[in-house]
Amino acid sequence: MGFLSMLLVASMPIIQVLLIGVIGAFLASGNSKVLTASARRDMNKVVFTVFTPSLIFASLAKTVTLSDVISWWFTPVNIAITFLLGSALGWIACKILKPPQQFRGLIIAFCSSGKLGNLLLIVVPAICDEDDNPFGNDRSQCRSRGLSYSSLSMALGGLFIWTYTYSLMQKSGKLYHKMQSKSIQCPGDSDEEHLEQFKEHAESGHNDEEAALPASAGPDEHDDGNHMVSFRKTDLARNAGGAPLLSCESDVADKGFWMKLKEVVHQLAEELMAPPTISAIIGFVVGLVPWLKSLLISDGGPLRVVQDSLELMGNGTIPCITLILGGNLTQGLRKSMLKRSVIVAIVCIRYVALPVIGIAVVHAARGVGFLPHDPLYRYVLMMQFALPPAMNIGTMAQLFDVGQEECSVIFLWTYLVAAVALTTWSTVFLSILS
Numbered sequence: 001m002g003f004l005s006m007l008l009v010a011s012m013p014i015i016q017v018l019l020i021g022v023i024g025a026f027l028a029s030g031n032s033k034v035l036t037a038s039a040r041r042d043m044n045k046v047v048f049t050v051f052t053p054s055l056i057f058a059s060l061a062k063t064v065t066l067s068d069v070i071s072w073w074f075t076p077v078n079i080a081i082t083f084l085l086g087s088a089l090g091w092i093a094c095k096i097l098k099p100p101q102q103f104r105g106l107i108i109a110f111c112s113s114g115k116l117g118n119l120l121l122i123v124v125p126a127i128c129d130e131d132d133n134p135f136g137n138d139r140s141q142c143r144s145r146g147l148s149y150s151s152l153s154m155a156l157g158g159l160f161i162w163t164y165t166y167s168l169m170q171k172s173g174k175l176y177h178k179m180q181s182k183s184i185q186c187p188g189d190s191d192e193e194h195l196e197q198f199k200e201h202a203e204s205g206h207n208d209e210e211a212a213l214p215a216s217a218g219p220d221e222h223d224d225g226n227h228m229v230s231f232r233k234t235d236l237a238r239n240a241g242g243a244p245l246l247s248c249e250s251d252v253a254d255k256g257f258w259m260k261l262k263e264v265v266h267q268l269a270e271e272l273m274a275p276p277t278i279s280a281i282i283g284f285v286v287g288l289v290p291w292l293k294s295l296l297i298s299d300g301g302p303l304r305v306v307q308d309s310l311e312l313m314g315n316g317t318i319p320c321i322t323l324i325l326g327g328n329l330t331q332g333l334r335k336s337m338l339k340r341s342v343i344v345a346i347v348c349i350r351y352v353a354l355p356v357i358g359i360a361v362v363h364a365a366r367g368v369g370f371l372p373h374d375p376l377y378r379y380v381l382m383m384q385f386a387l388p389p390a391m392n393i394g395t396m397a398q399l400f401d402v403g404q405e406e407c408s409v410i411f412l413w414t415y416l417v418a419a420v421a422l423t424t425w426s427t428v429f430l431s432i433l434s
Contacts, residue, residue, distance in 0.1 A: 012122065014388070014419045017322055021412075024326025035327040044398040047320045052392065053279035055314030056158045058307060060283025062297055063151035069288070072149070074370050076156050078361065078381045079116065083160055085357055086112030086349065093345040099338060102179060105172030106393070106403045107342060110410055111349045113165045114387035116157025120150035123426065124380060134434040135376040142376065149380040155283070161392050162276035169393070173400025318391060325394045329408035338406045343413050350389065350414060351421035358385025359432065375433040382432075386425040388418040 027035035035043075090111030094104045128135060128142035135142045286292045296307045362381045365371050371378060389411065397407040 014415055017415055020319055020322040021326035024323035025330050028327030028330050040324045040327050043320055044324055044395055047317060047395055048399055049275050051313055051317040051320060053275040054310040055317045056276055057279040057283040058311045058314050059151060060155040060280060061286040063155055064284060064287030066288050072152060074365060075152055078384060079156055079160055081361055082114060082385055083112045083164055086354060089349045089353055097342050097345060099342050102172055102176035103403050103406060105168040109165045109168045109393050110346050110389045113161050113390040113393060115390050116153045116384060119387055120153055120383060124150050134430060145376055149377055153380060153384060159280045161390050162274060166274060166396060169396035169400055173402040176402040321391045321395055324398060325408050325411055328404045329412060343410055346410060347414060347417055351417060355386040355425045358382045379429055379433055382429045386422060388414050
């Protein structure tokens with residue numbers, strides 16, 4: 001498969017996302033005003049509670065079987081490795097670049113959570129249709145195996161995203177709103193300009209002076225796009241003599257062990273009760289229990305209409321998420337608080353560091369005998385390290401009202417780079433497996 005042919009195949013789903021995003025940006029612009037901030041927020045609630053659970057349940061119940069889980073046991077391990085290493089690299093990037101505290105969970109989410117869904121479902125079968133593919137001459141068998149691997153990857157990826165990534169975004173949202181409620185700006189560790197501003201206000205004699213710093217727009221300040229958070233001098237220092245600055249985490253520093261344990265259990269319960277997580281658990285149960293699967297999935301099953309209805313609703317997930325992201329992008333280009341270096345770091349982690357690590361991980365797993373003797377399976381495992389960020393991060397940013405504009409800007413640049421990066425790495429993977 002030539003580079004140009006692979007570029008065309010890999011770029012098609014990326015172009016689809018960008019085109020739908022442009023439509024969302026137009027609908028949210030002043031010329032249309034159809035997709036207003038309140039409309040995007042309401043649409044996002046529907047995506048979170050209806051469309052995404054339907055998509056996850058339909059894919060899990062249809063593709064997961066007990067034999068596949070046993071024979072392809074390394075797939076969830078490989079996905080867990082992508083999340084673990086991506087999170088570690090994102091954490092290192094945050095330590096070096098020191099972005100604002102409320103965006104660090106968002107950055108780690110972008111570095112760790114890949115789009116394990118429809119991209120693989122499009123790219124893998126397209127490669128099987130090529131005459132010179134390294135996966136065998138039987139195209140139909142190649143497509144069947146490729147769709148099975150990709151579907152399992154999508155289903156398991158959704159489970160990871162709606163547990164681990166959901167937890168990251170929820171913590172970022174709570175931190176951001178805690179900062180807003182207490183009128184405290186948490187600067188990055190090297191945000192010297194913010195520290196200098198705080199010191200100047202602490203040393204000034206005007207008790208009523210306020211320092212206005214820009215913040216990401218909340219749900220009630222979406223129309224004017226000029227939401228500002230004010231911080232009084234008396235909140236920044238105890239006195240004019242340079243007392244220690246307040247920290248947004250100082251109120252939890254003295255909590256006891258049982259209080260922290262209670263908070264962890266409560267947060268875990270919230271994550272498990274999220275609609276996508278519940279649907280993933282039920283989908284796994286239906287997929288692993290043969291008689292339940294025959295009721296819902298088989299052609300003559302009495303409850304087949306339920307599966308068809310859920311698939312129909314699930315098909316609206318990606319278009320709605322992309323429209324929302326496009327609408328948020330109109331403000332994100334003007335109001336994003338992230339430095340360019342942060343976006344460059346995310347792009348480098350997703351399209352340079354992780355694919356190289358993926359080659360090493362899959363090669364090592366094959367060397368110790370963890371993988372079946374199918375090059376197509378190894379190709380899908382390596383591709384899991386080279387995918388663009390998951391679209392569901394945008395849903396969570398809108399849900400928890402944190403970093404919506406920044407999220408849209410990151411999506412814009414990562415998906416612009418994705419077409420070339422995905423094509424390049426796919427070509428490299430194919431050459432390794434040939």
